[in-house]
Each structure stands twice: as C-alpha cells, then as structure tokens.
Amino acid sequence: MNLIEIDNLSVTFDTSDRVVRAVQGVSLSVARRESYGLVGESGSGKSTILRAICGLAPISGGTIRINGKPVPTPRGRAFSAQVQMVFQDPYASLHPRHTIDRTLSEPLAIHGLGNTDARVVKALTDVGLPPAFRFRFPHQLSGGQRQRVAIARALMLEPEILLLDEPTSALDASVQAETLNLLNRLRAERGLTFLMVSHDLAVIDHMCDRVLVMQHGRAVEELTREALAGAKMTTDYARTLFEASADRMLG
Amino acid sequence: MYKGRVVEELEAANLMQAKHPYTQGLLNCLPRIGGSRQPLPSLDRAAGWAE
Numbered sequence: 692m693n694l695i696e697i698d699n700l701s702v703t704f705d706t707s708d709r710v711v712r713a714v715q716g717v718s719l720s721v722a723r724r725e726s727y728g729l730v731g732e733s734g735s736g737k738s739t740i741l742r743a744i745c746g747l748a749p750i751s752g753g754t755i756r757i758n759g760k761p762v763p764t765p766r767g768r769a770f771s772a773q774v775q776m777v778f779q780d781p782y783a784s785l786h787p788r789h790t791i792d793r794t795l796s797e798p799l800a801i802h803g804l805g806n807t808d809a810r811v812v813k814a815l816t817d818v819g820l821p822p823a824f825r826f827r828f829p830h831q832l833s834g835g836q837r838q839r840v841a842i843a844r845a846l847m848l849e850p851e852i853l854l855l856d857e858p859t860s861a862l863d864a865s866v867q868a869e870t871l872n873l874l875n876r877l878r879a880e881r882g883l884t885f886l887m888v889s890h891d892l893a894v895i896d897h898m899c900d901r902v903l904v905m906q907h908g909r910a911v912e913e914l915t916r917e918a919l920a921g922a923k924m925t926t927d928y929a930r931t932l933f934e935a936s937a938d939r940m941l942g
Numbered sequence: 943m944y945k946g947r948v949v950e951e952l953e954a955a956n957l958m959q960a961k962h963p964y965t966q967g968l969l970n971c972l973p974r975i976g977g978s979r980q981p982l983p984s985l986d987r988a989a990g991w992a993e
Contacts, residue, residue, distance in 0.1 A: 863968070864968045864969070864971040864972050865967070865968060865971045865984050865985035867971065867972075868971035868972075868973075868982035868983065868984045868985075869984045871973065871982055872981040872982055872984070875979075875981070876981075892975060893972065893973045893974055893975050893977075894973055896973065896974075896975045896976065896977070897973035897974075897977065897979070897982070898973075919975065920975055920976035921976075933975075936975060938958070939972065939973075939974055939975055940974060940975045940976060941974040941975065941976040941977050
C-alpha cells in the first residue's frame with residue numbers, strides 16, 4: 692500500500708467575483724520512503740496540493756489517503772504527528788516574536804511530550820545548528836539558518852512524511868546545496884517520505900525518484916528520474932519545461 | 943559580490959565562463975539534471991576572496 696494516495700483531487704476557491712479551479716482531478720501516489728516531486732510554473736496548482744493535504748486548502752472533490760485512511764477534518768493531532776510541512780519562505784514561517792526555543796517546544800507541549808530541553812537541543816544539533824541558537828529570535832538568524840529551524844520544527848514530532856514547498860527557492864546556491872544535503876541525510880537516517888514542490892527541474896532531479904509535471908491545475912505527465920534525465924517525456928509541455936532548463940544539465 | 947566587494951564582472955550570457963573561484967563555486971553548488979545523487983558541493987570560502 693502507498694503511504695500517500697491522492698485520487699482525483701480538486702481544489703476550488705469560490706471568491707465573490709470568480710471561481711478559481713486551482714487543482715482539477717489530480718491523482719498521484721507516493722510509496723513509503725519515496726521522494727516524489729511536483730513541478731510546474733507558478734499557478735499550476737502544485738503548492739495547493741500540499742496545502743490541501745494538510746488542511747490549508749479545501750478539498751472540493753476526490754480523496755486524500757494517508758496510510759490507507761482518508762485524512763480527517765479537522766486534521767487533528769494524529770495527523771500532525773504523521774505529516775509536517777516546510778514552507779517556502781523561512782522569513783514568514785517562523786513567529787518573529789517567539790524564540791527558537793519556544794517555536795521548537797510548542798509542538799511538544801501540544802502533544803504532551805516531555806523531556807523538552809533535551810529534545811530541542813537534539814533537534815537543533817540534528818539540523819546542524821549550535822544548541823545556543825535556541826535563545827535567539829528569527830531575525831537574529833540568516834535565511835539558511837531559519838530554514839534549518841523550520842526543518843527542525845517539522846521534525847519535532849518525528850513525522851513519517853515531510854511536505855516540502857519550495858524549501859530552497861528563497862536561498863542562495865550554496866545555502867540551497869547545504870539545505871538539500873541536509874534534507875537527503877535526514878530522509879536516509881529517518882526513512883522519511885518526501886512530497887516536494889519545486890519550479891526547478893534540476894532540484895527535483897537531484898531530490899526525487901518520480902516527478903509529476905503540472906500545468907493550469909492539471910497533471911500533465913508523470914516521469915521517473917531516469918525518464919527525466921534521459922529526456923524521455925512524451926508531452927510537449929514537459930519537454931518545454933525540460934528544454935528551458937538546458938543550462939542546468941550535466942556536461 | 944562577496945563581502946561588500948566586487949570580485950568579478952562579466953556578460954550575463956557568459957556566466958558559465960566565470961573565472962573567479964567564488965563565482966565558479968556558486969555555480970558548482972547547483973544540482974544538474976542527470977547529475978549524481980552524492981551530496982552537492984557547498985562553498986569552500988577562501989580568506990583571499992575578501993581582499
């Protein structure tokens with residue numbers, strides 16, 4: 692059985708003057724310990740799929756199953772302990788007036804987990820930050836350090852699944868490399884399953900086993916990593932995206 | 943730019959022909975389609991770049 696199963700998902704936003712069909716009939720499944728990518732241009736619906744999984748966007752049609760069970764509404768604590776999200780913008784995703792210690796302790800308090808001090812120190816060490824950083828505020832950290840804190844926070848409850856929404860697109864090339872290396876190490880060490888959104892085909896190629904190409908809220912084509920690297924795509928749109936990344940190919 | 947100083951200026955179209963090790967290092971950190979799954983190189987900052 693696949694860990695994540697999305698069947699015919701639609702997400703529709705009904706605003707006062709128009710109806711936005713952000714995701715239309717998308718199906719995908721992700722095996723346990725797999726890393727699965729969603730790629731497409733801005734507005735293609737890729738981030739909306741992640742948001743629908745964790746309850747930040749409405750499921751208008753279709754089903755999302757985690758470990759065989761439809762996700763409950765509201766998602767609740769059991770869901771949070773299993774699925775966590777890392778957002779694109781580490782400047783916006785951490786509370787500016789909470790210390791790192793408070794940010795990392797909060798999920799433990801909500802879930803009634805003890806041994807807070809030791810868990811916070813270990814969480815910081817695991818993402819390559821000095822334990823003394825727990826006494827800092829987000830504005831006292833660099834962008835890369837903040838994204839490490841966001842990853843540490845996502846891992847506090849030891850989830851099986853990380854939803855990664857463009858986790859390195861706000862970071863420079865060298866910090867992106869360090870962050871991708873960190874994510875890959877954590878995935879290997881903890882047997883995590885990734886569902887990762889990116890507009891960067893080379894990042895997806897480096898991180899993912901399979902990728903779904905999306906456009907205008909619909910699935911265009913699913914590719915294995917081998918098919919992507921070997922330019923074996925069958926749709927014009929996937930080929931266009933691939934050819935637009937010509938400067939990011941090996942050799 | 944590196945630490946407040948210009949280290950290199952070149953035509954944007956010729957970015958891949960950058961000569962300065964800092965520019966080359968940044969480009970080298972980027973994953974490549976079809977590249978290896980080994981950890982990506984990160985920047986090994988040399989003290990001399992800031993001079």
